Amino acid sequence: MKIDEIKSIIEEKFPNAIVQSELEVTQPYLELGREALHEICLFLKEDKRLHFDFLSCLSGVDYGEKEGQLGVVYHLYSLIHEHGLVLKCKISREPGAESLPSVSGIWKAADWHEREAFDMVGIRFEGHPDHRRILLPEDWEGHPLRKDYEEAEAYHGIKIKY
Amino acid sequence: MPQLPNSEKNEIPYQELLQRAAPNKTRLEDLKTEEMILNIGPQHPSTHGVLRLEVVTDGELIVEVIPHLGYLHRCFEKHAEALSYPQILPYTDRMDYLSSMNNNMAFAMGVEKMMGIDEQIPPRVEYIRVLVAELNRIASHMIALGTYGLDIGAFTPFLWTFRDREHIMNLLEWVSGSRMLYNYIWIGGLFYDLPVGFEERCREFVNYFRPKMDxxxxxxxxxxxxxxxxxxxxxxxxxxxxxxxxxxxxxxASGLKWDLRRVDGYSVYDELEFDIPIGKGEVGSVGDCWDRFKVRVDEVEESLKIIEQCLDKLQKKYKRSPDFDPRALCPPKARPKAQEYYVRAENPRGELGFYFIADGKSDRPFRCKSRGPSFCNLSVLPELSRGILIADLVAIIGSIDIVLGEVDR
Structure with a gap:
């Protein structure tokens, strides 16, 4: 199925959910608002025409201080219909505001990916069943893939900076 | 109690620091009377690297498995943001270090697509890429098969598979100069053309190797x-x-014919003939450990078919010629236009993906996320190992075939 068909199916069900979309690039994407994200994801998986059952990748992104935004990019794929979709959701970088609804109840694959996004970029996922760091130690300070990340001098007496 | 040498607060015992850095998820007070926590790893041969498993057991039965990752985390994504695209290539070798060629190929394909030169890659280059990638796939599967035997107590298959794998290592060393971390497939081409006489030697290897699988x-x-x-x-x-x-x-192995080499048909895979083996539950049920093992065995056969077809093409249609330059298209400076691209390719362990964000202003990616197949495959382990015996846990980990270099990146 072509991206514009997918877009129209989503728009039919959720009229104002798509904030922005780019269809003319190599990999077209749809940007969603955070409010309807969980509902739309559930719809994308359940709907027989779309049937996005495979979450290939979930990436947390820090768009930098200038843009003031963090984002999560979902790469979905349908094993039955063999079509893909890129979803984006951007949120503010302000401390306390950086949270999104978790989709780990829809695709279990999101569980570890969301933990990684939290670990590396510092995005919190509401409703995640096991919200811990995954790659870094539990008592590590900061989120390394933030663009303004400054590593600490030492970690438990081990020198970090070189 | 050992103390850390340079700790500012030297009075904190080492055990307590350890507990702060890598605490167990299960709290002792939540355990039932008959339950206990068994810690497996990070230094344990059955975890295939530095994976730590926190296992809540009830006698011999497993109540819950909680994997703890990150012991081999080498900041691939952070490094990638500070390096130019050709410089990142050697780092991808070190992700899934058993199948470096496949990693190189996926990464190079992604950057080529972003640069817009993916259509111009000469067919000889593409066939050489597929040839070495499939050789590497066999080598990787040989490790998976051999060490799986080792996991559950069969020592001889390990020696046999490593003996045969050694021939592939020699071939790939001849091609690239390195035994494991090749950095051979470059963005836009190859490091070098195949050495003279490689095709013949490779064919000899295929003929030697085929009966070994029986x-x-x-x-x-x-x-x-x-x-x-x-x-x-x-x-x-x-x-x-x-x-x-x-x-x-x-x-x-769970019964779905799903192979990106066929689905996406990237590189020249759509011109090659090969089957996609799936689990059929011949001796047990579909999707059990035996099926996962058998699928790998069958895939080795398919890879041999692909290698023979590549050799035919390389010896007849796309012959070696003096004016063939495998580096002709390698860009001196890789600076893709501002765009985002997710590339995926079939690694021996599954779908290897790279998600790039290029800002168009620098030679370095703004963001480079890698989706390792082992990472996703491992996440199913807690689901698989509820209510089974501890001895079966070892069999399951081995059958998933994880490489911790890629899980932790």
Whole structure:
């Protein structure tokens, strides 16, 4: 199925959910608002025409201080219909505001990916069943893939900076 | 109690620091009377690297497995943001260090697509890429098969597979100059053309290797002890596998014909003939440990077919010529236009993906996320190992075939 068909199916069900979309690039994407994200994801998986059952990748992104935004990019794929979709959701970088609804109840694959996004970029996922760091130690300070990340001098007496 | 040498607060005992850095998820007070926590790893041969498993057991039975990752985390994504695209290439070798060629190929394909030169890659380059990638796939599967035998107590298959793998290592060393971390497939081309006489030697290898797989099948695959140990163990239903985004042999063993080489037909895979083996539940149920093992055995055969076809093409249609320059298209400076691109390719372990964000202003990616197949395949482990025996846990981990270099990146 072509991206514009997918877009129209989503728009039919959720009229104002798509904030922005780019269809003319190599990999077209749809940007969603955070409010309807969980509902739309559930719809994308359940709907027989779309049937996005495979979450290939979930990436947390820090768009930098200038843009003031963090984002999560979902790469979905349908094993039955063999079509893909890129979803984006951007949120503010302000401390306390950086949270999104978790989709780990829809695709279990999101569980570890969301933990990684939290670990590396510092995005919190509401409703995640096991919200811990995954790659870094539990008592590590900061989120390394933030663009303004400054590593600490030492970690438990081990020198970090070189 | 050992103390850390330079700790500012030297009075904190080492054990307590450890507990702060890598605490168990299960709290002792939540355990039932008969339950206990068993810690497996990070230094344990059955975890295939530095994986730590926190296992809540009830006697011999497992209540819950909680994997703790990150012991081999080398900041691939952070490094990638500070390096130019050709400089990142050697780092991808070190992700899944058993299949460096496949990693190189996926990364190079992604950057080529972003640069817009993916259509211009000469066919000889593409065939050489597929040839070395498939050789590497066999080498990687040989490790998976051999060490799986080792995991559940069969020592001889390990020696046999490593003996045969050594020939591939020699071939790839001849091609690239390195035994494991090749950095051979470059963005836009190759490091060098194949050495003179490689095609003939490679064909010799294929002829040598084909009967060895029959030997291996007789030695382990249909061995009764092995079948008893793996059939009906760790059965992964297809819907669970898809939900956890498992890919590669793990997904195929659950009965789905899903191979990106066929689905996407990238590089020259759409011109090649090969089958996609899937799990059929010959001795147990579909998606058990034996099926995962068998799928890998069958895939080795398919890779041999692909290698022979590549050799035919390289010796007849796209012959070696003096004016062939495999580096002709390698860009001196890789600076893609501002765009985002997710590339995926079939690694021996499954779907390897790279998600790039290029800002168009620098030679370095703004963001480079890698989606390792082992990472997703491993996440299904807690689901698979509820209510099983501890001995079966070892069989299940081995059958998933993880490489911790890629899980932790």
């Amino acid at each position: 030997e291996l099948n007789r030695l382990i695959t249909h061995n009764e002890i092995f079948v008893k140990r793996t059939a009906n163990v760790g059965t992964l239903p297809l819907d669970v596998a898809v939900n956890f985004a498992c890919s590669g042999p793990v997904l195929r």
